[in-house]
Amino acid sequence: MPLPLYLLALAVFAMGTSEFMLAGLVPDLASDLDVSVGTAGTLTSAFAIGLVVGAPLVAALARDWPRRLSLLGFILAFAAAHVVGAVTTSFPVLFATRVVAALANAGFLAVALTAAAALVPPDQKGRALAVLLSGTTMATIAGVPGGSALGAVLGWRATFWAVAALCLPAALGVLKGIPAGRVREEVTGGPTLRAELAQLSRPRLVLVLVLGALVNSATFASFTFLAPVVTGTAGLGELWIPVALVLFGAGSFVGVTVAGRWSDRRPTLVLAVGGPLLLIGWPVLAVLADEPVALLSLVFVQGALSFALGSTLITRVLYEAAGAPTMAGSYATAALNVGATVGPLVAATTLGTAAGNVGPLWASGLLVAVALLIAFPSRKAIATG
Known part of the structure; x- marks a missing residue:
């Protein structure tokens, strides 16, 4: 894989760290800015x-x-938003910087996904995507726990400064390693924006977008509420929370890496094997969550399966949206983040039920079941472009 892919992954690492790091910083941030935790x-x-x-x-x-x-x-806009966030004493200003950072992140991912695909031969999109997404998985392994630790020692503002600093080598790498061509490969001969948007009417593209969103919903439904499972259901101390998060992140890295070698040539195999295993894994994890060894082992396995399926489906988005070369990355980004938004909302509704802390795990299983029920009749369409 070409070096520029790894430079893009470094920027994705910084952005992924920023997206997930607030989970461990909210109490300190709320106290400092004199707002409620909610x-x-x-x-x-x-x-x-x-x-x-x-x-x-x-x-x-x-x-x-x-x-x-x-x-x-x-990248520079993303870094600037974090610099302003690190120095402000106003919650509304901080809120605005998060919106700006999200827009910069969205734009970067949308362009980076199509840029990554353009840097490799057409039959290696899955491997290129795996390298790019490794930035996100490494954020869950090292960035988020590291940010939480830095925030605990030096305060939440230090974490914002650290994310901004991470953007600088990524920016230099992009400047030196990414070709200067336009986002649209042929400005005069490429498809119009209307033609690219019209790709969203293609049933197979809509299908893989929905499946990608559902699988990511299941992933974030449980990832968001993993802490109370570790400390409450399993009875482990708070220091085990980052351990569980690191295990989930390590599993996701393995899943993306392995799936990246198969998602171009054998996507049906990844989905046919990984889908049922992921479906079984969530309820098994819910049942065995009070056993620490089983909990930590299954967290790793579910992280691997979740990201193997998710990255394979997003690879299919790039294939199915080949007629939208400048917009395909944005479709994939939107689908992933619809899942990241909806999943925790669905999981939150289960916390007040009899299921308690493991309710989100059952919710994840249900979301995967829905995805498989939709995917099964169309499995051949998913595998061919």
Whole structure:
């Protein structure tokens, strides 16, 4: 894989760390800015919604910009938002910086996904996507726990400064390693924006977008509420929470890496094997959550299966949206973040039921079941483009 892919992955690592890091910083942030914990928690929603709305919007605006300039601009805007966030004493200003950061993140991902596919031969899109998404998985392994630890020692503002600093080598890498061509490969001969948007009427594209959103919903339904399962159901101390998060992240890295070698040539195999295993794994995890060894082992396995399926489906989005070369990445980004937004909302409704802390695990199983019920009749369509 070409070096520029790894430079893009570094930027994705910084952005992934920012997206997930607030989970461990909300109490400190709320106290410092004199707002309630619930109010501070809206920062996470602002970021997710900004990603969903911003991905297609910013991609449409940037389709005629030089690719290198677009990526560099998005990284610098993302870094600047974190610098302002690190120094502000106003919650509304901080909220605004999260929206700006989300828009920059959405634009970067939308362009980076299509740029990554363009850097490799047509039959290696899955492997290129695996390298790019490894930035997100490494964020869950190292970035989020590291950010939480840094915030605990130096305060939440230090974490914002650290994310901004991470953007600098990524920006330099983009400047030196990404071709200067335009986002639209042929400005005069490429498809119009209307033609690219019309691709969304293709049933097979809509199918893989829905499946990708459902699988990611299941992933984030449980990932978001993993902490109370670790400390409550399993009875482990708070120090085991980052351990569980790291295990989930390590599993996701393995899943993306393995699936990246199969998602181009054998997507049906990944879905046929991984789908049922993922479906079985969530209820098994719910039943065995009070056993620490089983819990930690299954967290790793479910992370691997979740990201193997998710990355394979997003690869299929790039294949199915080949007629939308500048917008395909934004469609994939929006689908992923619709899942990241909806999943925790669905899971939250289960916490007040008899299922208690493991309710989100059961919700994840239900979401995967829905995905498989939709996918099974159309399994051949998913595998062919």
